[in-house]
């Protein structure tokens with residue numbers, strides 16, 4: 001049966017993959033991409049879907065009441081996957097208000113419209129950063145305390161609490177997912193993995209903040225999309241699902257692995273000043289999605305990095321177009 005899926009933030013890195021995944025796995029689903037086209041968006045990520053009759057783009061702002069109301073009335077979604085978010089780390093510390101506007105007020109508006117319409121299921125995108133920075137051997141799961149370090153993480157934690165309250169008071173069918181760091185095709189080169197690959201391809205210095213001692217837990221986008229699919233269709237109402245590889249690695253170590261895989265050498269590394277708000281996020285446990293929903297990642301770091309290096313080498317034109325500002329023309 002035909003279903004309508006509203007994806008907020010679908011012109012972003014993760015959202016564009018989710019849209020492509022749904023369109024290629026559920027031919028009966030119509031997808032509405034609701035995006036404000038902020039600087040982290042690029043409709044070029046979805047250029048192959050542009051003429052797909054099951055795909056619609058709506059240019060709007062989730063923190064604008066009229067825009068949100070219009071989309072819900074016009075498209076009457078069965079499912080809502082809420083990814084739209086302000087996540088620019090550099091704005092993080094100095095412009096916290098924009099995080100409150102999009103991530104808290106925007107989420108509350110989406111939630112209100114979900115409540116007032118016949119949405120069957122909503123998936124809220126949070127982040128494992130809501131647990132705060134922690135040591136490598138810390139035991140973090142979905143029941144751990146919320147201890148955000150940055151305005152970004154604080155705003156995501158606040159949104160999660162609005163979602164949880166709505167589940168309790170209105171019995172909404174909503175699940176929260178808290179992903180670790182995701183990487184894959186079409187990610188902008190300000191993020192670590194594409195930054196390293198791009199620097200090596202273009203024979204530039206490879207920038208590393210501080211001594212590169214911060215930890216991250218990396219997940220390949222294909223594995224991530226599968227997890228979202230499972231949570232959307234089988235996730236329990238009111239449940240929180242961490243989505244992670246459960247394997248932390250230091251930034252400097254992943255940088256060196258990529259450099260070696262690309263037949264370059266460590267002399268390319270250039271240590272930059274420590275970045276404010278660049279905390280350590282080693283690995284959270286993602287037991288519920290594995291044990292209750294049967295998810296296991298298929299891409300370990302080795303395989304994922306091989307895929308992504310291959311993709312950037314073959315799509316360097318796309319990266320250059322982003323750098324030249326060409327993608328802005330789509331806005």
Ligand SMILES: NC(=O)c1ccc[n+]([C@@H]2O[C@H](COP(=O)([O-])OP(=O)(O)OC[C@H]3O[C@@H](n4cnc5c(N)ncnc54)[C@H](O)[C@@H]3O)[C@@H](O)[C@H]2O)c1
Nearest residue numbers: 009011012013014036037038040041061062084085181182
């Ligand atoms: N990328 C990761 O590693 C990662 C990790 C954990 C959680 N997440 C979460 O996943 C989601 C997507 O992340 P991403 O990396 O794709 O981010 P992104 O910045 O690439 O995409 C976000 C999208 O949201 C849109 N947007 C921003 N403000 C909006 C507004 N007011 N109205 C409508 N659209 C708006 C942007 O234009 C953009 O297209 C976010 O909720 C983020 O918190 C991402």
